[in-house]
Amino acid sequence: MTDPMRIRAVAKDGKVDVRVLMSHEMETGQRKDSKGVIVPAWHIQTVTATYAGRTVLSAQWGPSVSKNPFLNFRFLGGKPGEKVSITWTDNRGEKRTDDAAITAG
Amino acid sequence: MNSSKERRKVIKAGGGIGLLGLLAAAGLLPAGEALAQQQWNSGAFGTRNLADAVKALGGTPPTENKAIQITAPDIAENGLVVPVSVTSDIPKTESIAILVEKNPNLLSAVFEIPNGTDPFVSTRVKLAESTDVYALVKADGKYYFLKKEIKVTLGGCGG
Known part of the structure; x- marks a missing residue:
């Protein structure tokens, strides 16, 4: 189960500023656990x-994006109340x- | 109105190559299907130097361009969470990629910027050690880059 x-x-000013905080481990596949076994990569792609x-935006990510990724972008248009x-x-x-x-800025 | 916009997108997609072309080609499909079609480019994410990464993204060798801005700290105390923002003032910016030179795999993230979206992205990345961070911008079919050195006091890999 993933978290929201x-x-x-x-x-604001005819643009929508979007900030997203995702909940994800973003495991790199480089790290070893206490037994010396490599923890497999597990990340948003x-x-x-x-x-x-x-x-309005599409992205591809590697495992080097930080844990619980943050993303900020802006697009033109969009009114308060729209999704x-x-x-x-x-x-x-x-x-x-x-x-x-x-929401209105 | 709407359909002519779609058409322009299609024409643009026809000019794309490699990964970007592939993603753009996904734009030919209705929105719902396009989402499902978006593929992760494992080849590009496995590359270990800038030239290879650009090649895997389907591009020609990039040139340095000061119209790109990288906003990031000069010194990052924690390499696990380093805020990096990239703004491109190059007209017709189509995509922005963030690459970290000394990470095990160079490519961190690729963002596709459709018409109507600002050529700006901000995210947080991991840095293994002090390194140059590259912003690679595709604009009007050509590739441009700018690099910025970030010193890391605590690495973001291993541990």
Whole structure:
């Protein structure tokens, strides 16, 4: 079970500023546990942000993005009350989508 | 109106190559399917130097460009969490990638910037040791980079 993302989308000056905090281990695959066994890589691979049916940002991530990743981007348009949706998938095939309503800045 | 926008996207996608072309090609599909189609480029994420990474991303050798800005600390106390922001003032910026020279695998993240999204991203990355961090920008089919040195007091790998 994955934890929800924290998403803040604020409309200001004709743009929407989106800040996302995801909950993910982002294990690099470089680290060894106490027995000296390598902890397998486990990280988010793709992130997609959509607004009004169109993709406003898509990303591919490697394991070197920090644990509990933070992401900030801005797109044109968007009014308070409308929804922004973020989806990630990780290398174990886990997938999570969360929505947030745009708020006035 | 909407359909002509879609058309422009399709035309643009036709010009793409490699990974970026692949992702753009996914844009040909309806939104829902496009999400499912987005593939992780394991080849690019396995590369160990800038030239290879750019090649795996389907690009030509990049040139340095001061119209890119990297906002990151000069000294990072904790290499596990280093905030890095990249802004590109190059017209027609299509994608922004963050690469860390001395990490085991160079490429950290690739962001696709569609029309209507600011050529700006901010995230946090891990740095294994003091290193140059590269921002690689694809604009109008060409690649540009800027690098910034970040000193790390506590590494972000192992431990």
